[in-house]
Amino acid sequence: MGTEGAGAREPDGRPTAEQIERLFVGPPPRYTRIQVAEISGVPQRVTERIWRALGFPTLPDDEVAFTDADVAILTRVRAMMDGGLLDERTIIRMTRALGQTTARLAQWQAEIIIGAMLEPDRPPSDADLAKVMTLARELLPDFERVLIHVWRAQLAAAGTRLLAITDMGEEAVPPTRLTLAVGFADLVSFTRVARELDESGLAELVEGFESRAADVVAAYGGRLVKTLGDEVLFTAAEPGRAAEIALELGDAIRADGPDVRVGLAYGPVLPMMGDVFGTTVNLAARLTAIARPGSVVVDEAMAGAVEGTGGIEVRRIRRRPARGLGVVQPYVLRRV
Secondary structure, eight states: OOOOOTTOOOOSSSOOHHHHHHHHHOSOOOBOHHHHHHHHTOOHHHHHHHHHHTTOOOOOTTOOOBOHHHHHHHHHHHHHHHTTSSOHHHHHHHHHHHHHHHHHHHHHHHHHHHHHHSOTTSOOOHHHHHHHHHHHHHHHHHHHHHHHHHHHHHHHHHHHHHHHHHHTTGGGSOTTOEEEEEEEEEETTHHHHHHTSOHHHHHHHHHHHHHHHHHHHHHTTOEEEEEOSSEEEEEESSHHHHHHHHHHHHHHHHTTSSOEEEEEEEEEEEEETTEEESHHHHHHHHHHHHSOTTOEEEOHHHHHHHTTOTTEEEEEOOOEEETTTEEEOOEEEEEO
16 A cells, blocks of 8 residues: 655566566565554454455465555554544545545556557567666656645545535535536447447547547536546536536537537436436436437426526427436527
């Protein structure tokens, strides 16, 4: 769990697993899982739950796998528990969020760096891998500082969004729910297009779609909840901003690739694990399936919220069955 290895010397040849761990984690492990629990004062049962929540496999009792940095982190965990700041359930939930998010981040960043440094059409040589290690050693301190800064900025943004939603009057819904506009956007005919592309072309298509979608959502103050290859899920506190995101997504993505269709719904959602759940989310997904290529289809609540907004036209279309939701009344959004 520690990250004190920035000073480790880069390998001269092909890096070993031990050298990679030394670079990123720091000094070699000294403790078993039983020892690290005893030294930190955190019950072994809790240390094992934390380890699994981070996404690492359960280790044998006699395997030396933990460092002084792990002990220091667990000591902080014990102080938070002893001080009543966080209970065990909350710590495990926070740990799981950290483990899942950083695992994806680390994999993504490693792929970017390796892809930028190595030629895709030939196996990497020992010298190539040594160069990657050298670059990682040089960049690690800066990456770490950037990561902490961006994380703090994202926490501030999340708090600001929650405050804005509260100011809009959330007393009408249960405390665990928020009223949001939820949108799905997906690439039209993605399966057919994917069959026509090689691996690098497919990767470029997906990354281009996700990056342009992320830029549009951020520009209008929304939140990109998740990406699913050919589909993105986003939310916005204000229906007008969600409508602008949906319309702009179509223009931005259509300019460089396949067409896109968007479904939008407005209503209560349950935020959990960084995702959103509930009937409103399901309705947005169903409306996306109803939408024709290049169109934005919304539910009645969303249509009512943006009707009369300058530059946007709301047009009612025929009622449609939506799987699991019965018959719904959709509307099409257009620019005027």
